[in-house]
Amino acid sequence: AQKITQTQPGMFVQEKEAVTLDCTYDTSDPSYGLFWYKQPSSGEMIFLIYQGSYDQQNATEGRYSLNFQKARKSANLVISASQLGDSAMYFCAMRVAGTDKLIFGTGTRLQVFP
Amino acid sequence: DGGITQSPKYLFRKEGQNVTLSCEQNLNHDAMYWYRQDPGQGLRLIYYSQIVNDFQKGDIAEGYSVSREKKESFPLTVTSAQKNPTAFYLCASSMGTGLGETQYFGPGTRLLVL
Numbered sequence: 001a002q003k004i005t006q007t008q009p010g011m012f013v014q015e016k017e018a019v020t021l022d023c024t025y026d027t028s029d030p031s032y033g034l035f036w037y038k039q040p041s042s043g044e045m046i047f048l049i050y051q052g053s054y055d056q057q058n059a060t061e062g063r064y065s066l067n068f069q070k071a072r073k074s075a076n077l078v079i080s081a082s083q084l085g086d087s088a089m090y091f092c093a094m095r096v097a098g099t100d101k102l103i104f105g106t107g108t109r110l111q112v113f114p
Numbered sequence: 115d116g117g118i119t120q121s122p123k124y125l126f127r128k129e130g131q132n133v134t135l136s137c138e139q140n141l142n143h144d145a146m147y148w149y150r151q152d153p154g155q156g157l158r159l160i161y162y163s164q165i166v167n168d169f170q171k172g173d174i175a176e177g178y179s180v181s182r183e184k185k186e187s188f189p190l191t192v193t194s195a196q197k198n199p200t201a202f203y204l205c206a207s208s209m210g211t212g213l214g215e216t217q218y219f220g221p222g223t224r225l226l227v228l
Contacts (some may be wrong), residue, residue: 003154033213043202045157045219089157100145100164100211101172104156109205 002027004092004105011110013082021066021077021108023092031097034075036066039089039107048090051075082112117141118220125225127199129193130208135190135223137190137205146188147206150174150216157204163188164211192225 003026003094006063013019025034036048051066059066067076079086089109116200118139127133139146145164149157159172163182182188188207192199201212207219 016142031213035216043222043224045204045206047216047218050214050216095213097213100162100170101159102157103216104158106154106156
């Protein structure tokens with residue numbers, strides 16, 4: 001079965017510190033893509049970063065990087081230099097080749113404090 | 115500005131009533147999606163459309179209907195057959211349906227049952 005697991009319901013981090021949000025996935029298909037989205041309290045889902053299963057290097061987008069460990073089936077999001085505006089829900093999602101849908105995890109609520 | 119708009123922001127439904135949620139995009143994207151989000155959960159796919167005049171059921175299509183008469187528009191009707199419609203509804207679009215195609219989301223509609 002294809003599944004995304006986010007085991008941290010909530011995380012706290014101090015401003016300017018780095019934080020890692022965990023994501024593990026389950027699929028037997030060798031071709032897939034992994035996405036991270038941010039959902040602020042307003043509700044809109046904001047795309048952050050993408051990693052393909054065949055990508056050789058870990059994806060990076062500004063302060064966001066994806067720690068992709070294929071053998072462990074993990075795709076953790078690393079946010080460096082946290083800002084107060086980073087406080088939000090964060091969702092990991094997967095798309096398997098040949099399918100049209102994203103499979104989402106249950107999310108992690110990140111709170112950044114001064 | 116290019117983007118996805120959803121209306122209304124809040125919608126109230128009476129028992130036995132059908133209601134329609136609007137989703138419009140001006141990104142010239144071919145694919146459009148409807149997701150449902152319940153508290154403490156990730157997003158679940160209701161319907162998606164890869165092209166005008168064609169759409170497919172997602173994981174939780176029962177009690178919902180859609181149409182795709184124009185590329186820009188993908189309205190969702192919540193019918194009286196949907197017994198538990200209270201949720202946050204998110205519309206998304208993507209250029210295509212390839213593995214790495216990012217889905218971009220609208221601001222959402224919160225549906226409440228009176």
